Each structure stands twice: as C-alpha cells, then as structure tokens.
Amino acid sequence: MKVLLVDDSKTMRNIQKGILTQMGYTEIEEACDGLDALSKLGSFQPDILLVDWNMPNMDGLTFVKEYRSKGNKKPVLMVTTEAEKSRVIEAIKAGVNNYVVKPFTPDLLQQRIEETLARLAAA
Amino acid sequence: MDTNIVLPFIRATRDIFEMMLQLEAEAGEPTVKQSGKASHDISGIIGFTGDVEGAVVLSFPEATAQRVCAIFTGSECAEQEDLCDAIGELTNMIAGSAKAQFKDRKASISCPSVVIGADHVVHSKKGTVCVQIPFTCDCGEFAVEFAIKNVDSGTPTGAATPAAATN
Numbered sequence: 001m002k003v004l005l006v007d008d009s010k011t012m013r014n015i016q017k018g019i020l021t022q023m024g025y026t027e028i029e030e031a032c033d034g035l036d037a038l039s040k041l042g043s044f045q046p047d048i049l050l051v052d053w054n055m056p057n058m059d060g061l062t063f064v065k066e067y068r069s070k071g072n073k074k075p076v077l078m079v080t081t082e083a084e085k086s087r088v089i090e091a092i093k094a095g096v097n098n099y100v101v102k103p104f105t106p107d108l109l110q111q112r113i114e115e116t117l118a119r120l121a122a123a
Numbered sequence: 124m125d126t127n128i129v130l131p132f133i134r135a136t137r138d139i140f141e142m143m144l145q146l147e148a149e150a151g152e153p154t155v156k157q158s159g160k161a162s163h164d165i166s167g168i169i170g171f172t173g174d175v176e177g178a179v180v181l182s183f184p185e186a187t188a189q190r191v192c193a194i195f196t197g198s199e200c201a202e203q204e205d206l207c208d209a210i211g212e213l214t215n216m217i218a219g220s221a222k223a224q225f226k227d228r229k230a231s232i233s234c235p236s237v238v239i240g241a242d243h244v245v246h247s248k249k250g251t252v253c254v255q256i257p258f259t260c261d262c263g264e265f266a267v268e269f270a271i272k273n274v275d276s277g278t279p280t281g282a283a284t285p286a287a288a289t290n
Contacts (some may be wrong), residue, residue: 009212010205010235011196018197054215056234081219086229101223102216103142 002027004046006037007079008055012102016050016079018107023113034058038066046074048117053080053091061094067096075116079109100103127226128271129153133221133226133256136267139213140260144194151257159244161267162255164188165206166238166245167214172220173230177251177271179221181214187263194262203239211235216269228273248272 003025007013013030020028026038029044033055049067053060064076075097082091083101091099098116100109133150140148162182170178183191188194202208202232207228211234218232238245247270255268 009208009215011192011209011212014196054232054234056217081216081223081232083219083223084229102219103139105142 001025001048002029002044002046003115004029004031004037004040004044004049006031006034006049007052009034009052012052012079014059016109019078019109020113022106023110034063034066037063041067043071048074048113049076050079050113051076051096053078053082053087061091064091064094064096075120077112077116078103125219125245125270128269129254129256131221131224132217132269134224135217136181136256137260138220139216143213143216144191144260146191146194146260146262148258148260151259153254153256156253156268159246159253161238161243161245162257163264164239164241164243165210166243167210168236168238168245169214169217169218170233171230171271172233174228175222175225175230175271176273176274177248177269178245179214179218179271180245180266180268181217182268182290183209183210183265191260191265205238207239210249211237230247230261 003020005013006029017028028038031040032105035058051060051063060078077098078091078096079100081102088099098112100112137148140146163184165185165188166180166182168178168180169267188206188210192206195209214235222230222232249270251270253268253270255266257266
C-alpha cells in the first residue's frame with residue numbers, strides 16, 4: 001500500500017508516518033504542499049492520500065480539485081484543523097472521501113484510514 | 124471579559140495539550156494585555172480573516188518550548204527549524220480548534236509564523252484588544268494571546284463589553 005502524505009508541517013508528517021508505519025504501511029512519500037504533491041504524482045502513484053488543508057503555495061482543497069480533475073480516483077483523507085461543518089461539506093464536494101480533524105489520536109487516524117479503504121473495497 | 128471568545132481558546136489549548144501531548148494545561152486568569160511585548164521567548168503566530176480578523180499567539184519560554192516539542196515530536200528538537208515547525212503546528216491546531224467554536228462567525232486562518240528571541244514584540248491589528256491567558260503544565264508555563272475583532276461591527280472581541288463591565 002502506497003501512501004502520499006501532504007502537510008506543510010514536518011512534525012505532523014512524522015506523527016502520521018509513525019502511525020502508518022505501525023499499521024504496516026512502509027511505502028510512504030511526503031510532500032510539503034499541494035504543488036509539491038502534484039510534482040511527486042508523476043513518479044509515485046499512491047493508493048491513498050492524506051492531505052492537510054492550510055498549506056502555503058497550494059492548499060489542500062485546491063490540490064484535491066486538481067487531483068480529481070486529472071481523473072485520479074484514489075481515496076483522499078483530509079487531515080486538518082478545519083473543523084466546521086461547512087468546511088467538511090466543501091471538502092467532500094471537492095472529492096475528499098473522509099475527514100480527520102486535528103488534534104487526533106493515533107486510533108482515530110487508523111480507524112478513518114481503514115474505514116476509507118474498506119468503503120472503497122466494498123464499492 | 125467576554126467569555127464567549129475567551130473560552131474557545133482555553134478549551135482548544137487544553138484539548139490539544141491533552142490529546143497530542145498527554146499534558147494537563149491549567150489556565151490562569153485571562154487579562155487584557157497593555158504592551159505588545161510577547162509573553163515569552165518563542166511565539167507561534169496565526170492570523171484570522173473573514174468575519175473575525177486578528178491573530179492568536181502561542182508563546183513559550185525557551186526551556187518549556189524545548190520540553191513540549193520533545194514530547195510532541197518524540198525526540199529532542201536540536202534544530203531550530205524543527206522547534207519552529209512543532210510550535211507552528213501547535214499554534215495551528217489551537218487557532219483551528221478555537222475558530223470552530225466561534226458562534227455564527229466564519230473565519231479562515233493563515234499558515235503559522237514563528238518568532239524566536241527574548242523581548243520580541245507582536246503588534247496587534249488596529250482596533251483590537253489583546254487578551255492574554257496564562258497556562259501552566261508539567262513542562263512549565265506558557266501563554267495564549269489573542270487580539271481579534273468582529274469585521275461587521277468592528278467590535279474588539281475578548282474585551283470587557285459594557286454589559287460585562289457592569290456585572
């Protein structure tokens with residue numbers, strides 16, 4: 001399972017990477033913003049993407065729209081401090097499959113990743 | 124003091140310290156700050172735009188910042204870049220969590236900036252009142268400060284309202 005982590009905070013990427021590694025995922029690519037993520041998609045084809053919202057250069061919402069506009073269908077999990085219901089709806093409309101609000105526990109992130117992949121497998 | 128705007132910042136700080144750091148953050152008495160001088164040596168700063176404008180500052184003494192970041196990242200933050208990244212992310216979570224609790228106010232937050240240096244000054248937006256909330260935790264003391272105003276009315280939030288002042 002290949003995972004693309006998109007977050008401008010190295011600390012947050014490391015925390016998420018630790019959780020993913022414990023889940024048995026070892027093929028993890030990191031990007032520090034939406035533009036960086038788009039540039040990495042040529043050589044790295046993720047099975048799931050974990051994307052922050054507020055980032056410099058290109059925010060997560062713009063990235064997801066760009067990613068979907070190119071016909072990509074892999075699941076996107078938004079991991080963000082944006083907790084308002086209106087934001088969640090905006091993200092889902094843009095093509096986000098599931099949502100985790102920071103702060104989160106390792107158990108919650110793991111649960112959402114498994115839930116997202118299970119939903120996709122069942123579809 | 125307008126508790127409707129102070130409480131979201133207290134709750135957000137407590138929740139984030141408890142969930143991400145397993146630390147109990149105890150809030151002291153919020154006060155209106157008179158000078159722009161930051162509370163401590165290292166400050167994470169995030170701006171608000173939208174229905175609410177201004178900024179929130181998370182300020183630590185250096186030793187407390189090092190201890191907090193070691194817990195947050197799982198290792199000593201030997202590089203200043205790593206320390207700034209961790210403080211910035213904590214500020215981001217506090218700002219995001221607090222804004223989600225604002226009633227009937229839609230706001231966006233900026234990416235964090237981090238300033239290091241004793242006696243640095245954070246200038247608040249014109250027309251705002253800066254409220255300082257002191258905190259203590261097992262890693263030491265720190266402070267959350269915010270200076271924000273409602274855009275439509277231009278009313279500084281957090282300051283004592285006439286109604287509150289008479290109570």
